Amino acid sequence: MELPFQISEILERLERSGYDAFVVGGCVRDVLMGNQPHDYDITTSALPNETERVFSDCSVIETGIKHGTVTVLYKGQSIEITTFRVDGEYADGRHPSSVTFSRNIKDDLSRRDFTMNGIAYNPKIGLIDPFGGENDIKSRTIRCIGEPELRFSEDALRILRALRFSSVLGFTIEERTAETIASHRSDLHKVSAERIFSELKRLLCGMDIKRVMLEYPKVFAEILPPLEEQVGYDQGSRYHDSTLYEHTVRAVEVVPAEPALRLAMLFHDMGKPRCRTVGEDGECHYYGHAGISAELADEFLRMLKCDNALRERVCAVIKYHDTPADPSRRIVKRRLSQYGADLFRDIMYAQIADGTAQSELGKTRAENARKCLETAEDIIAAQPCLTLKELAVSGKDLRGIVPPSPLMGKILSELLGEVIEETLPNEKNVLLERVKELLNAKNIQI
Ligand code: ATP
Ligand code: MG
Numbered sequence: 321m322e323l324p325f326q327i328s329e330i331l332e333r334l335e336r337s338g339y340d341a342f343v344v345g346g347c348v349r350d351v352l353m354g355n356q357p358h359d360y361d362i363t364t365s366a367l368p369n370e371t372e373r374v375f376s377d378c379s380v381i382e383t384g385i386k387h388g389t390v391t392v393l394y395k396g397q398s399i400e401i402t403t404f405r406v407d408g409e410y411a412d413g414r415h416p417s418s419v420t421f422s423r424n425i426k427d428d429l430s431r432r433d434f435t436m437n438g439i440a441y442n443p444k445i446g447l448i449d450p451f452g453g454e455n456d457i458k459s460r461t462i463r464c465i466g467e468p469e470l471r472f473s474e475d476a477l478r479i480l481r482a483l484r485f486s487s488v489l490g491f492t493i494e495e496r497t498a499e500t501i502a503s504h505r506s507d508l509h510k511v512s513a514e515r516i517f518s519e520l521k522r523l524l525c526g527m528d529i530k531r532v533m534l535e536y537p538k539v540f541a542e543i544l545p546p547l548e549e550q551v552g553y554d555q556g557s558r559y560h561d562s563t564l565y566e567h568t569v570r571a572v573e574v575v576p577a578e579p580a581l582r583l584a585m586l587f588h589d590m591g592k593p594r595c596r597t598v599g600e601d602g603e604c605h606y607y608g609h610a611g612i613s614a615e616l617a618d619e620f621l622r623m624l625k626c627d628n629a630l631r632e633r634v635c636a637v638i639k640y641h642d643t644p645a646d647p648s649r650r651i652v653k654r655r656l657s658q659y660g661a662d663l664f665r666d667i668m669y670a671q672i673a674d675g676t677a678q679s680e681l682g683k684t685r686a687e688n689a690r691k692c693l694e695t696a697e698d699i700i701a702a703q704p705c706l707t708l709k710e711l712a713v714s715g716k717d718l719r720g721i722v723p724p725s726p727l728m729g730k731i732l733s734e735l736l737g738e739v740i741e742e743t744l745p746n747e748k749n750v751l752l753e754r755v756k757e758l759l760n761a762k763n764i765q766i
Contacts (some may be wrong), residue, residue, distance in 0.1 A: 321441055326397040327360050330375075332440035332441060337374045339366040340425060340727045341402075342440035342448065349436045352457050353489070362401045362442060371401050380737035387419055391660050410474035413510035426450055433471065433478045434497075435463045436484070460491045468500035474505035474581045480519040483536060487526025498535075505542045516543060517624040524582035530573040537565060544620055546590045553593065556604035564592060570677035574667055580630055584637040584670055587617035614639040636663055641670040647691035650741065653699055657706040657740050661696070705739050705746040708732055712748045713755075720753055731758055 325330075327343060334341035341364040347357035364371060368390050372380050379393040388403035405426045408418035422428060425440055425448055432438040435453040447454065451465050462482050464471045470476055470742045479501050486493050493501065508516065520543065523529070533540060541548035553564035560567060571585040591612025597605050621631040640659070645668065646652070656664050668689045675686030705711055713735065717730055722728050735751055738744040744754060 321348075321443070323443070324360065324397070326395050327362070327398065328443065330362060330392070330394055330399060330401070334362075334364050334366055334371070334374055334401075335442075335444070337366070337370075338368065339364050339374075340423075340442075341366070341401075342425060342442045342445075344428070344440040345432065345437050348439045348447075349453070349457060352439070352440075352454060358438075360399065362399060362700065363404055363425070363428055365404055365425070366401075367403055367421055371403070372553070388421055407431045407474070413473060413476050413507050414512070414515075415475065416725055430465060432465055433475075433481060435465055436461075436485075436491075436555050436614045438465050456494075460489070461494050462486055463494040463498060464497045464500070468497045469504075472500050472504040474506065475511075476504060477511045477515050477519065479505060479508060479539060480511075480516060480523065483532050483539060484519050484523040484526065487523050487528045487532040489526075490528045501536070501539065502560060505539045508539070508542050513623060513625045517626055520624070521579040521583070524572065524586060525577040525579060527577070530569055530584070533569045533572065534566075541623075544586070544590075546593075549593050554603055555592075556596075556598070556602075558603065559678050559682045562677075564589060567677050571670075571673045574676045575673035580633045580637065581666060581669055581673075583617070583621070583630075583634045584641070585673055587613055587620070587634065588641050588670065588674065589613060590616045590640050610639055610642040633666070637666045637670050640667045641674055644665075645685075645689045645692045647669055647688060647695050649695055649699065652692055652695045653704070653706070653740050655692075656696055656699060657736075661700055662708075664696055665693065668696070669748070705736070708736055710746075711739065711751070712746045713751045717748070717752070718755060721752070722759070731755055734758060 323343065331341045331343070341362060343360050344363040345361050347360045348358040366374060368382070370390055371390055371392070372664050375392045375394070381391040381393075383389050383400065384402075388405050389400055391398050391400050403426055404422040404425055405419045406422050407416035408420060409416065411417050429438040429440060429448065429450055435451040435456045437453070438449075438451050439453040440448040462485055464478075481499065482501060483494055485491060523532070526532070537547065537551050541551070547565065547568070550565035550568060551563065555564055555567070562570070563711055568586065568589055571588065572582055575581040575585045589609060591609040592606045594612055594702045595606045595609045597607065599605055617638050618631065621634060626634075636659075652718050659667065671689035672686045675682045675684070675689065678685070711732065715732065718728060718731065722731055735744065735754060738754070739746045744750060
């Protein structure tokens with residue numbers, strides 16, 4: 321196993337000082353799968369103060385000293401080194417009330433969540449794999465270390481971690497582990513919103529999200545109760561050939577794997593059951609569902625402690641996901657000006673996903689949104705003027721001509737409108753002439 325030189329040197333230095341030291345957890349799993357780890361965690365028999373002494377020539381930050389973790393700044397890399405530890409009792413279903421340090425690597429591995437995450441490695445010793453993690457990685461299996469009952473009741477977040485790994489890595493959850501996830505799902509309410517949301521975002525972006533959502537609808541409904549009603553919900557519409565939950569799942573899967581878009585599709589039809597009406601022909605309609613879904617998303621994302629920028633982006637995409645897209649250049653340009661290029665693109669991605677997840681009839685919607693995206697990219701490439709900031713005249717230029725009053729704003733937005741519509745070129749002299757015309761026109765009062 322190739323290790324970055326800083327990691328090898330840290331392991332050697334701890335060993336020369338008489339301690340055991342290994343890389344452990346996610347990084348070993350990633351290497352065994354042939355993937356590049358995004359970081360390396362080190363575990364050692366040295367107590368935190370002993371580690372500090374070994375690295376007394378480096379900057380050491382006591383990041384989680386109570387849990388045995390210090391961060392060492394070593395040759396330009398910051399690396400977490402944690403003392404082997406055994407977790408005490410989990411009284412609250414989320415973290416241990418105490419931790420005890422150990423001098424034995426196996427103790428440390430047995431507190432970890434899944435066999436694939438319970439492997440340690442050191443270049444001299446090789447792999448320490450007491451729970452068959454390497455085999456489980458080979459057979460692409462997620463299996464609890466020890467008794468699933470106990471492990472999920474210690475920390476219910478492991479339920480979402482299992483689903484996240486299953487979705488991201490494409491692994492299957494072993495039967496007893498899976499059964500216990502189902503029976504312990506209500507313990508998720510004991511876990512903090514921040515931890516749940518962080519796992520949920522990663523879970524949604526996994527390549528196998530469709531399979532995981534179809535296998536564990538009740539776990540998703542535990543976090544977002546309105547999903548429960550979507551399961552088995554007949555949409556009663558020619559535009560749909562699946563239940564509301566299946567439609568949601570398909571839309572989540574089809575949209576690009578970015579948290580804002582995946583979250584938007586997860587919530588996009590949540591408001592439907594509240595707006596259902598039945599037409600004379602027996603066809604169901606859901607007028608206004610986009611707005612209600614956006615309100616529900618706003619409420620749940622606040623509960624999940626989502627940051628404001630992401631919440632606002634998700635809600636905007638949901639709000640406009642059902643607004644018919646017109647691929648004509650004029651309208652696309654107006655929408656680009658109204659939403660900004662990034663939000664416009666996201667709304668189109670959402671419409672493509674939504675249409676693709678519908679019956680054949682819905683496919684034209686997806687096609688339409690695709691055309692809008694193409695038109696938008698053409699328009700954007702030409703760097704047109706779409707906002708007041710890009711207009712060739714500013715309020716400053718008009719100061720001598722237009723008195724400072726609400727009229728200034730009116731005139732600027734009239735100019736912008738005409739430039740967007742391409743009835744005026746975005747050129748300073750032409751725009752100044754047009755201002756004089758507007759001032760003379762009867763419909764504008766000073
Ligand atoms: P990634 O970094 O890709 O999210 P990871 O497996 O490294 O995956 P981390 O959250 O970085 O996950 O945790 C590092 C290691 O700590 C895990 O591999 C696992 O051994 C252990 N671990 C993390 N969270 C838990 C938990 N809730 N319960 C038990 N062990 C855990
Ligand atoms: Mg990690």
